[in-house]
Amino acid sequence: MQPRIDDSSPSAAARTLTSSSSRSSWAENEGSASGSDSLLTSSTASLLPPQDNNRRLGPGPGLLIFPGTGQRHQHNPNGSTGSKTIAKANDGNAAINQPGPARSIRSFRRPPLWQPPPQDHAQDGQEMEVLDRQKRKDCRPACLVKGQAFIIEFLQGSSIHGFIYLAKLGLSFVERVLWLAFICVALFSIISLSKRTWHRFQTSPMVISMDRNKLVWNTSFPSLTVCPHKRIDELKVEEYILAHPDQFLSEEDQEDFRDFIVKLASLTYDNLETLPLNKSYGIPSTKYLELLYELKWAFEPEISSGAAVKMFIYETQTEFGICHSVNSMVARYNSFDYWRSGDWSLMDHGDRVTVHPLDGEIYAQIINLSTAYDVYFHGAGDVPSISKQRYTFPESDYTTVELIALEIFTNEEARATKQRSCRFNYEAEEMMTVPIYSFGLCLSECRMFFALRVCGCVPHFYRNRCGYNHIFGTQMRNGRRLPVCGLEGIGCLVKIKREIISLKSDKYKINCNCLANCDDSNFFVQSYRSRVWFLGANLQWGILEHPKMQLRREVLFSFADVLVYIGGLVGFFLGCSALSFTEIIYYFTARFVRRMFFD
Incomplete structure (x- = not known):
């Protein structure tokens, strides 16, 4: 079962x-x-495989x-x-x-017998180009979105006051516009006031202060330039006439030549019209200065002083002709021997001759002048100028001149020339004929080039060789030669001599750009007295009273003050500091690259 x-x-x-x-x-x-x-x-x-449509x-x-x-x-x-x-x-x-x-x-x-269809490379290239163009178009909105998100992130996280309200949520358009206007006004105020501060720093940051402690500093001893009235030796002129009989066919020619050479030796801007311009006697203009030194009168004065430093007297070529300078640091650069040798090197001048109140009264004198003369008092770093006052003394007087001094020195912390409005002796970049700067030398060069521009030549008492090549913009010793004015050129100079002396003209534009010496000594004649001296002309000069005041150029508004002032403006108008600017740099460099290309 x-x-x-x-x-x-x-x-x-x-x-x-x-x-x-x-x-x-x-x-x-x-x-x-x-x-x-x-x-x-x-x-x-x-x-x-092919099949019947009714096949199932x-x-x-x-x-x-x-x-x-x-x-x-x-x-x-x-x-x-x-x-x-x-x-x-x-x-x-x-x-x-x-x-x-x-x-x-x-x-x-x-x-196995199947093969890929042939490819059209041109069509593939066009398809790739279309795809790249489509990719760039798709990238643009993404870049714009990233850039907008980056700007909003910067505005919301910036420590500069007011920027956060430009990107803060919940503000209406009107509120944002008002905050933008406030920020623009603040930026405009900062920029305008900062420009004024920078202009002040560039043009006038110096202040001239007074120093009254006379026992601390020394005073420069006065320098001077003596220009004798007699400059041509008659015996040398006669020898020159006898050596060149083909140039002087008559007694009249010889007499005219004597007058011509004397006036040429004393030629200056004041007496240009006194030179006879009818005959040159076969002397080219380039040989004028060489001939004057060949025929010059032997002026050999002696100098003595009570100063601890020995003084020297140097022969120099000036706008007044052949002169002699005492206690000068720039006179040797204008000597004919210096010009003729083609030298452009700086020379050792030794120590500057100075005096101290504890030294007592110190005088220097030049004896055996043997002729009338003109005197120009100036500082050791300068040369005589035609615009300065000159004193003329006869050949038979013993003259004593008492001067007072006023010196000014400059602190070298102000390195820019534009700021201190002066030049040191070693600032000779714009000098054309000497390797050292001096206010008087600068004015002489300005007159020389003004004459060259108007008349096409320069007077014979200037150095006619430039030390700088302006075509290539590089320094080149033994540069181009300048044409020397002959009789026709001197006739042109007569027409513009007032403009040359004053360096002011309504017809021509004159811009010398000559600044004062930063370390300058100014001497003023307080008194002088002369008496007849049977041993010939003698000159004695010195400082009657030591100065009780000295001027100094010092920096009052330095670059650190500029930073503090501009930083205070930025902090007052925008409430930011130096770290805020560092934050801006960081955001728009490292963080910008990271946000745009790596995120």
Whole structure:
């Protein structure tokens, strides 16, 4: 007796439900399989063999295509599942989409004779270009979005006052515009006031202070330049006439030549019209200065002083002719020997002659002058100028001149020439004829080049060789020669002599750009007295009273003051500091690159 199985048990019910669901799922799979077969892609359909449209594929769950492997599951229409087999894609015996009762899985592979279609490289290049252009177009909105987010992040996190209200949420458009206007006004105020501060620093940062402690500093001894009235030796002139008989055919020519050479030796801007311009006697203008030194009168005065440092007297060429300078640091650069040798080197002048109040009264004198003379008092770092006052003394007087001094010295902390409005002696970059700077030498060069510009030549008492080549912009010793004025050129100088002396003209533009000496000594004649002296002309000069005051140029407004002033303006208008500017630099360099390219 077999046991009875109760179909109403829960397990039996479950088996029944499972069997029915299996049959229904297989039915659904048949429908999906037919749909899958009808929706094959073009690439798959191209591999199918030609079939009849009325031919119906066998039942099955459908065709599944994988790379390299095709699998198909087949089931029994009665509901029983068959055994599963796997056909690999490289199986050459497997047919493609061939129905058969014995095969549950079908696979296919690419036919061995199949080749990819030929590619058009030009079309591919155009397609790539279109894709790149499309990618750039797609990138632009993304970059703009990143940039906008970066700006908002900077405004919200900046330590500069007012910037946060430009990006703060909850504010209306009008409020943002008002805050932007306030920030613009603050920036305008900072820029305008900072410009004034910088202009003050560049033009007038110096202050002239007075020092009254006279026992601490020394005073420079007065320098002077003596120009004798007699400059031509008559015996040398006679010898020159005898040596050149072809140039002087008559007594009248010889007499005219004597007058001509004397006036040429004393020629200056004041007496240009006194020179006879009718005959040159066969002397080229370039030989004027050489001839004057050949025929000059031997002026050999002696000098003595009570100072501790010995004084020297040097022959120098000035705008007044051949003169002699005492206690001068720049006179030797204008000597004819220095010019003729083509030298441009700096010379050793020794110590500057100074005096101290404890030294008492110190005088220097020049004896054996033997002729009337003109005297120009000036500092040791300067030369006589035609615009300065001169004193004339006869040949038979013993003259004593008492002077007072006023000196000014400059602190070298102000290194820019524009700031201190003066030049030191070693700042000779713009000088053309001497390697040292002096206010008097600068004015002489200005007159020389003004004459060259108007008349096309320079007077013979200037150095007619430039030390700088302006064509190539480089320094070149023994540079170009300048034409020397002959009789026709001197006639041109007569017409503009007032403009040359004053360096002011309504017709011509004159810009000398000559600055004062930074270390300068000014001497003023307080009194002088003369008496007849049987031993000839003598000159004695000295300081009657030592100065009780000395002037000094010192820096009042330095670069540190500029930083403090501008920093105060920025802090007052925007409430930021130096770290705020560092923050701006950081944001728009490292953080900007990181946000735009790496995030």
